[in-house]
Amino acid sequence: MIHRAALAVLVWLGLACAPAPPPGPPDLLLLIHDTLRFDAVSANGRIEGTTPYLDELAAAGIRYTQARSTAPWTLPAHASLFSGQLPPRHGVGAAGRMVAPASLPSVVAVLREAGYQTAGFSENPVVSPAFGLARGFDHFESRSIASVAGDTPYDVDRRLREWLEGRDPDRPFFVFVNLMDAHEPHRLRRHNPYLAPEVSHEEATQSLARHPTGICRDLPPARHLEILHALYHGDVQEGDRKLERIHGLARDASRRGLVSVITSDHGEHFGERRLMDHQFSLSDVLLRIPLVVHGTGDPPGVVDAPVSLVDVTASLLELAGAPAGLETDGAPLPRRPPEKGADPRAAFGFYSQWRGLAPESWPEGVPALWSPDLPGSGRLRAACGPEDRVFGEMGAVATARWKLIEYEHHPSELYDLDWDEAERSDVARHHPDVVARLEAELTERRAASPTGGAPTLDEAGLEALRALGYVD
Numbered sequence: 274m275i276h277r278a279a280l281a282v283l284v285w286l287g288l289a290c291a292p293a294p295p296p297g298p299p300d301l302l303l304l305i306h307d308t309l310r311f312d313a314v315s316a317n318g319r320i321e322g323t324t325p326y327l328d329e330l331a332a333a334g335i336r337y338t339q340a341r342s343t344a345p346w347t348l349p350a351h352a353s354l355f356s357g358q359l360p361p362r363h364g365v366g367a368a369g370r371m372v373a374p375a376s377l378p379s380v381v382a383v384l385r386e387a388g389y390q391t392a393g394f395s396e397n398p399v400v401s402p403a404f405g406l407a408r409g410f411d412h413f414e415s416r417s418i419a420s421v422a423g424d425t426p427y428d429v430d431r432r433l434r435e436w437l438e439g440r441d442p443d444r445p446f447f448v449f450v451n452l453m454d455a456h457e458p459h460r461l462r463r464h465n466p467y468l469a470p471e472v473s474h475e476e477a478t479q480s481l482a483r484h485p486t487g488i489c490r491d492l493p494p495a496r497h498l499e500i501l502h503a504l505y506h507g508d509v510q511e512g513d514r515k516l517e518r519i520h521g522l523a524r525d526a527s528r529r530g531l532v533s534v535i536t537s538d539h540g541e542h543f544g545e546r547r548l549m550d551h552q553f554s555l556s557d558v559l560l561r562i563p564l565v566v567h568g569t570g571d572p573p574g575v576v577d578a579p580v581s582l583v584d585v586t587a588s589l590l591e592l593a594g595a596p597a598g599l600e601t602d603g604a605p606l607p608r609r610p611p612e613k614g615a616d617p618r619a620a621f622g623f624y625s626q627w628r629g630l631a632p633e634s635w636p637e638g639v640p641a642l643w644s645p646d647l648p649g650s651g652r653l654r655a656a657c658g659p660e661d662r663v664f665g666e667m668g669a670v671a672t673a674r675w676k677l678i679e680y681e682h683h684p685s686e687l688y689d690l691d692w693d694e695a696e697r698s699d700v701a702r703h704h705p706d707v708v709a710r711l712e713a714e715l716t717e718r719r720a721a722s723p724t725g726g727a728p729t730l731d732e733a734g735l736e737a738l739r740a741l742g743y744v745d
């Protein structure tokens with residue numbers, strides 16, 4: 274038995290012999306698991322076993338239970354993440370602006386300026402140079418449309434390993450990864466514990482063929498939706514396995530400690546509000562996202578204050594030691610639970626109809642893309658009635674208790690998140706003062722208008738949107 278004092282000396286010697294980490298800010302990993310719903314992460318307690326690795330990171334780090342995206346689809350959400358700006362301010366994904374302009378600030382550029390080597394690996398073709406989302410990266414690669422359409426594998430962990438091996442080890446790194454596993458098209462996997470055993474291969478294939486073609490009255494039958502949701506959970510599991518490999522690579526390569534931020538850009542409908550896919554809505558099925566921060570050295574914990582993707586941007590700046598590098602619409606994420614009722618934070622989300630096949634909001638120069646005769650647009654409109662609050666511009670704000678959704682063509686909805694996080698009972702008429710206050714906050718955020726010109730999308734960008742079903 275080693276004497277306790279001798280053990281202490283041995284430990285001290287071991288510490289003394291280990292190379293001291295270089296001074297300065299930590300290495301950073303920002304991983305977006307695209308289309309990952311809050312309730313699809315098993316750490317969040319609604320389902321078992323979908324994300325065992327993320328659950329481990331969450332248990333050792335900080336798990337946020339009220340994180341929300343700024344938009345329900347990839348382009349504006351990533352524009353917020355990189356710029357720290359809410360959609361009304363950056364304007365990306367709204368009429369006339371399908372490309373992030375060169376004038377839009379980028380947290381990645383600030384990190385590079387602060388000495389970071391910056392690399393991005395995106396499985397989503399929308400998160401790419403064609404959409405102006407790769408600025409500030411020393412190295413950026415995104416999966417091509419051809420590779421997505423042809424289902425050619427893109428080996429993100431091999432590509433990341435190669436980059437890590439070739440980088441300058443004396444400088445900190447910032448690695449961004451977008452994983453598309455949870456995004457449709459969903460997959461029939463040999464082993465999917467979420468798919469009921471009685472579902473035949475043929476039936477699951479039929480369900481896949483119906484996604485995401487119908488909304489409102491054309492919504493697929495409940496059984497198809499259940500099958501699709503089960504396939505989705507199998508995809509989420511696959512993405513979690515990829516997360517484990519990617520996190521392991523970054524952790525092993527890090528010499529100065531790795532801080533990881535794992536989150537998503539939006540969720541996915543499986544029949545909620547008679548919708549599929551991720552558009553036409555600002556419900557929390559789409560806006561509420563998982564968020565885990567790991568490696569900061571803070572005590573593990575759960576934070577239930579409302580936070581936003583633009584707060585993630587502010588946190589990245591803070592972690593990199595450049596808190597004033599960007600003027601963001603967010604504030605660094607709280608690292609411990611705020612006192613009950615002490616946090617006045619709110620999370621804002623916006624939906625612009627550009628993606629929604631609604632002619633009234635299509636930008637100048639784009640009508641060639643849209644025609645009422647195209648299969649998608651007219652049919653979608655015909656399938657929905659006034660009871661479906663699905664068309665027009667939308668805004669949403671969530672506080673610690675309330676969630677308001679404001680519509681261009683319908684009255685606002687208000688939900689009391691204390692007892693109705695599924696947003697089933699609209700209580701707007703019972704709380705007109707809360708509605709007025711939150712609508713005023715949205716109006717204030719909307720007052721910020723896009724800056725600069727309106728770059729048009731090139732053919733590669735249009736092709737990317739078409740391939741993902743965003744335009745016909």
Ligand SMILES: [Zn+2]
Pocket residue numbers: 307308346347348538539
């Ligand atoms: Zn996305």
